[in-house]
Amino acid sequence: xxxxxxxxxxxxxxxxxxxxxxxxxxxxxxxxxxxxxxxxxxxxxxxxxxxxxxxxxxxxxxxxxxxxxxxxxxxxxxxxxxxxxxxxxxxxxxxxxxxxxxxxxxxxxxxxxxxxxxxxxxxxxxxxxxxxxxxxxxxxxxxxxxxxxxxxxxxxxxxxxxxxxxxxxxxxxxxxxxxxxxxxxxxxxxxxxxxxxxxxxxxxxxxxxxxxxxxxxxxxxxxxxxxxxxxxxxxxxxxxxxxxxxxxxxxxxxxxxxxxxxxxxxxxxxxxxxxxxxxxxxxxxxxxxxxxxxxxxxxxxxxxxxxxxxxxxxxxxxxxxxxxxxxxxxxxxxxxxxxxxxxxxxxxxxxxxxxxxxxxxxxxxxxxxxxxxxxxxxxxxxxxxxxxxxxxxxxxxxxxxxxxxxxxxxxxxxxxxxxxxxxxxxxxxxxxxxxxxxxxxxxxxxxxxxxxxxxxxxxxxxxxxxxxxxxxxxxxxxxxxxxxxxxxxxxxxxxxxxxxxxxxxxxxxxxxxxxxxxxxxxxxxxxxxxxxxxxxxxxxxxxxxxxxxxxxxxxxxxxxxxxxxxxxxxxxxxxxxxxxxxxxxxxxxxx
Numbered sequence: 001x002x003x004x005x006x007x008x009x010x011x012x013x014x015x016x017x018x019x020x021x022x023x024x025x026x027x028x029x030x031x032x033x034x035x036x037x038x039x040x041x042x043x044x045x046x047x048x049x050x051x052x053x054x055x056x057x058x059x060x061x062x063x064x065x066x067x068x069x070x071x072x073x074x075x076x077x078x079x080x081x082x083x084x085x086x087x088x089x090x091x092x093x094x095x096x097x098x099x100x101x102x103x104x105x106x107x108x109x110x111x112x113x114x115x116x117x118x119x120x121x122x123x124x125x126x127x128x129x130x131x132x133x134x135x136x137x138x139x140x141x142x143x144x145x146x147x148x149x150x151x152x153x154x155x156x157x158x159x160x161x162x163x164x165x166x167x168x169x170x171x172x173x174x175x176x177x178x179x180x181x182x183x184x185x186x187x188x189x190x191x192x193x194x195x196x197x198x199x200x201x202x203x204x205x206x207x208x209x210x211x212x213x214x215x216x217x218x219x220x221x222x223x224x225x226x227x228x229x230x231x232x233x234x235x236x237x238x239x240x241x242x243x244x245x246x247x248x249x250x251x252x253x254x255x256x257x258x259x260x261x262x263x264x265x266x267x268x269x270x271x272x273x274x275x276x277x278x279x280x281x282x283x284x285x286x287x288x289x290x291x292x293x294x295x296x297x298x299x300x301x302x303x304x305x306x307x308x309x310x311x312x313x314x315x316x317x318x319x320x321x322x323x324x325x326x327x328x329x330x331x332x333x334x335x336x337x338x339x340x341x342x343x344x345x346x347x348x349x350x351x352x353x354x355x356x357x358x359x360x361x362x363x364x365x366x367x368x369x370x371x372x373x374x375x376x377x378x379x380x381x382x383x384x385x386x387x388x389x390x391x392x393x394x395x396x397x398x399x400x401x402x403x404x405x406x407x408x409x410x411x412x413x414x415x416x417x418x419x420x421x422x423x424x425x426x427x428x429x430x431x432x433x434x435x436x437x438x439x440x441x442x443x444x445x446x447x448x449x450x451x452x453x454x455x456x457x458x459x460x461x462x463x464x465x466x467x468x469x470x471x472x473x474x475x476x477x478x479x480x481x482x483x484x485x486x487x488x489x490x491x492x493x494x495x496x497x498x499x500x501x502x503x504x505x506x507x508x509x510x511x512x513x514x515x516x517x518x519x520x521x522x523x524x525x526x527x528x529x530x531x532x533x534x535x536x537x538x539x540x541x542x543x544x545x546x547x548x549x550x551x552x553x554x555x556x557x558x559x560x561x562x563x564x565x566x567x568x569x570x571x572x573x574x575x576x577x578x579x580x581x582x583x584x585x586x587x588x589x590x591x
Contacts, residue, residue, distance in 0.1 A: 001160070001161060001164065002160065003042075003156065003157040003160035004042045004160075006038055006041075006042050007039070007042055007156055007157060007160060008157060010035055010038060010039060010125075010153075010156075011153055011154070011156055011157060014035065014125060014126065014153050015153070015154075018094075018126070021094045021125075021126070022094045022095050022126070023095065024093075024095050026093060026094060026095070027093055028076075028091055028092060028093045030093075031091060031092075031093055031094065031124065031125060032076060032091050035125040036076075036077075036089070036091055036123065036125060039125065040060070040077070040079075040089070043163075043164055043167055043168040043169060044168045044169035044170055045059050045060050045079060045169050046058070046059040046060065046169075047059070047060050047062070049446075054421075054422075054425060054447050054448075055443050055446050055447035055448075055449075056083050056418075056421070056447075057080075057082060057083060058080070059079065059080060059169065060077055060078065060079055060080070061077070061078040061080065062076065062077055063075065063076055063077070063078075074111065075088035075089065075090045075108065075111050075112075075120070076089060076090055076091040077089040077091070079167075079172070081172055081173060085115060085117060086117070086172050086177060087112070087117055087119050087120045087121065087167070087177070088108065088111060088112050088115070088117060088120040088121070089120065089121045089122075089123065090104065090107065090108040090111075090120070090121070090122050090123075091123060091124065092104050092122070092123070092124040093124060094124045094125065094126045095124075096124055098122055098123065098124050098126070098127035098128075098129055098143075099127055099129070099143060099150065100143050101143055102139075102140070102141060102142060102143050104122055104143075105122060105129070105131065105141070105143040105145070105146075105147070106137055106138075106139055106141060108120055108121075108122045108131060108133075109131055109133050109135075109137040109141075109145075109146055110137045110320050110322060111322060111325060112131070112133035113133045113134070113135070113136065113137055113192075113193055113320065114193055114320070114321060114322040114323075114325035114326050115325045115326075115327070116192065116193055116194075116327070116330060117133055118132065118133060118134055118181035118182075118184075119131065119132060119133060119148070119166075119177070119180070119181050119184075120133050121167070125153055126152065126153050127150070127151070127152055127153070128150070128151045128152075128153075128156075128163075129143075129147050129149070129150050129151075130147070130148045130149035130150070130166075131146045131147055131148065132146045132147075132148045132181075132184045133146065134146075134192060135191065136191040136193075136196050136320055137320050138318075138320070139318045148184050149162075151163065166180050193321075193326060193330065194330050194333050194334050196320070196321075197321070197326070197330075197331070197334045198334045198337050198338060200314055201233055201237075201334065201338055202338065202341070202353070203314075204233055204311050204314075205229055205230075205233065205338075205341075205343070205353060206351075206353055207307045207310060207311065208228075208229045208232055208233070208303065208307065208311075209225060209229050209343045209351035209352075209353065210350070210351050211303055211304050211307045212225060212228055212229065212301060212302075212303060212351070213225060213345060213349055213350065213351040214349070215301075215302040215303065215304065216228075216301055216302055217349075218300075219301075221345070222342070222343060222344055222345050223470075223531075224297065225343050225345060225351060226342060226343050226470075226471060227297070227298075227470065227471075228297065228298050228301060229343060230471050230474055230475075231281075231295065231298055231474070232298065232303075234281060234474060234475075234478050235266075235270055235273070235281060235282065236253065236266075236311065236315070237323075237331075237478075238281060238478060238481070238482065239252070239253070239269070239273060240253065240315050240323055241323040241324065241326075241482060241485075242485065243323075244322060244323040244324035244325075245323075245324045245485065245488060247485065247488055251316065252269060253266075253269075253312045253315070253316075254312060254316050256269075256308075256312070257305075257308075257309050257312055257313075260305055261305070262303075262305045262308040262309070262312075263301065263302070263303040263305075263308060266308070267298075267299045270282050270284070270299075271284060271299075276499065277481075277499055277500040278499070278500055278501070278502060279477075279481050279500040279501065279502055279503070280477060280502045280503055280504045281474075281477065281478065281481065283295055283502065283504075284296070284299060293504075328410060328479055328482045328483050328486060329370065329407065329410060331479060331482070332405045332406055332407050332410060332475075332479050333367050333405075333407075335405040335475040335478075335479070336365055336367045336404060336405040336407070337365050337367075338475075339365070339404070339405060339469065339471055339472050339475065340355060340356055340359040340365040341353050341354060341355050341356065341359075342354060342356050342471075357563070358563060367407065368407055368408070368557045370411075372557075373407055373408055373410075373411040374411060376408070376411075376555055377408070377411040377412050377415050377555065378415070380398075380412075380553040380555055381396075381398060381412050381415045381416065381553060381555070382415060384396055384552055384553060385415075385416075385419050389423070390420060390423060390424070390439070393416065393419065393420070393458075393462070394457075394458075394461045394462070395461075395548075396461075396462050396552050396553070397462065397464065397542075397545045397548075397550075397551045397552050398412050398462055398463060398464065398551065398552065398553050398554075398555060399464040399465060399466070399542075399551045399553075399554055399555070400412075400464075400465045400466075400554070400555050400556035401465075401466050401512040401554060401556060401558075402466070402467060402468075402512060402556055402557075402558055402559050403465035403466065403467045403472065403473075403476050403507065403556065404467060404469075404472050404475075404476070405472060405475045405476060405479065406465065406475065406476030406479040406480060406507075408555045408556045408557065409463050409465050409476060409479075409480065409507075409555075410479055410480065410483055411555075412462075412463060412555060413458070413459060413462070413463050413480060413483055414483070416458050416462055416463075417450060417455060417458065420439070420450055420454065420458060421440075421448060421449065421450055424439050424440050424448065424450075425440075425447070425448050429448050433448070437453060438451055438454075439451060439454045440454075443487075449487055452484065452485075452488060452499055455484050456484060456499070456500065456501050459480060459484060459501060459503075459506070460501045460503075460506060463480065463506055464506050464507070464542060464545070464551070465506070465507045465508070466507075466508050466509070466510055466512050466536060466541075467507075467509060467512075468509070468510065468511045468512070468534050469509070470509045473507050473508065473509045476507050477503045477507050480503060480507070481500055481503070484500060484501075485500075508536070508541050509534065510534050510535065510536025510537075510541065511533060511534045511535055511536050512536060512538075513572060514533055514534075514535050514536070514568065514571060514572075515535050515536065515537050515538075516535050516537055518533060518535055518568075518571050519535070533568070
């Protein structure tokens with residue numbers, strides 16, 4: 001299609017005043033208003049939200065040009081279809097050399113890579129560069145690294161078909177954008193953000209396991225070692241993400257590396273985090289009304305400064321991560337792979353990381369695709385919410401009996417959050433934003449969002465999970481806590497106390513298929529056998545749920561092909577399903 005008249009006008013105006021625009025006096029905000037906004041409107045995007053969509057559904061999210069350490073904190077534009085981000089546009093004033101300057105290119109690629117966006121645009125209108133953002137960015141990369149297309153303003157009229165064929169709203173809707181992104185995907189050296197994070201936390205696990213086993217003779221078994229390593233990683237990762245979201249002071253881990261005794265200062269930070277967040281992630285002392293076991297073990301560990309310095313160095317610049325941009329669901333996928341391996345202690349107290357037998361047997365870890373999670377959640381949670389009010393929704397009890405890293409629980413929780421925002425927004429939002437316990441707060445981009453307290457309430461009321469793997473339970477808790485904080489920012493750094501729930505009662509560890517009656521008739525039960533079987537009593541674990549008739553929906557992807565002992569198979573035959581496959585048994589148990 002021919003270029004619209006507005007594109008001819010923009011090109012002519014820029015050509016006529018090019019030297020003035022290229023002077024340092026002409027700033028980015030002016031460029032965006034006078035050239036980029038109309039340029040992308042010509043591509044069919046509703047830049048100013050004239051359609052009046054709610055903030056989460058508007059076509060384009062426009063960031064303020066906030067400068068932090070000389071660089072924009074976020075890309076200037078995020079272009080979306082529904083709630084899904086498709087690409088970023090980073091704007092620079094025309095005096096910037098888009099073609100040759102490595103810094104703007106790295107900034108854009110870093111943001112898009114963390115958000116798992118395959119393509120994004122860097123432009124000052126005079127030049128427009130399209131970047132493939134699949135490759136892990138490095139600060140020293142040339143400006144040409146990952147650059148798929150390059151246009152000058154003099155090309156826009158002649159090559160409008162090519163530009164619009166990829167980046168117009170219509171092209172994105174019809175799949176042309178995705179097809180182009182896919183065609184430029186399979187290049188050498190591609191490392192997506194989830195693969196990079198997995199590689200790093202696998203490295204952290206190995207470093208910590210070896211060092212903790214070496215320096216701490218009180219670590220008596222593999223269970224303690226796995227717990228110590230995972231909790232250390234989870235706590236560091238949680239607080240580092242909170243730093244990026246403005247909830248925690250910047251570079252607090254980095255500042256610890258200037259003198260000896262890093263782990264002792266980390267423990268002090270973790271204790272302060274307990275006072276602030278009240279989550280089981282930082283539960284170190286017995287408290288009235290909290291029946292979760294306090295962690296009196298990890299604060300007494302010895303961990304060498306050298307190990308912690310290496311980990312800390314990998315989570316600050318020049319590392320490529322922008323933690324607030326990485327979706328919680330992506331971290332869940334990373335942890336799903338992480339949980340496929342476990343630390344073993346050798347006879348000589350050497351720690352080694354091995355693939356779990358069941359993972360080896362299955363040929364690897366398989367993560368449930370997002371579209372399957374969304375479909376199942378829509379047809380269970382979505383159906384249950386039809387015709388409900390928030391009071392009715394609060395009564396719904398949802399469970400995943402083999403929750404793994406929490407993908408289905410995250411999907412269900414997100415559905416509940418979206419439903420509540422929509423309900424309150426459609427039913428006199430001003431009313432729900434007032435009072436001592438408001439449900440709504442003003443969102444930074446306009447519109448409304450749920451308060452942290454309301455998100456916490458929904459999580460505790462509705463979401464439940466069980467897994468036989470203690471590490472999986474901790475990962476699910478971590479993922480859900482990060483989801484609570486997903487849209488939060490600096491306001492939570494102002495001294496608010498106890499902002500997160502302790503999920504110890506909601507997400508529990510145990511064998512969903514085997515109860516305490518498994519050991520009936522045995523005079524003495526071997527503790528190692530009990531630990532291996534990990535029996536779980538549903539009604540004892542969730543008394544309030546079963547007092548009202550049980551769970552309203554069971555969601556998840558039940559594990560298949562689990563190994564059972566002969567005795568376990570005999571026990572499981574009582575389910576009378578003609579099979580002892582774990583998936584079939586899990587489905588029958590859910591009825």
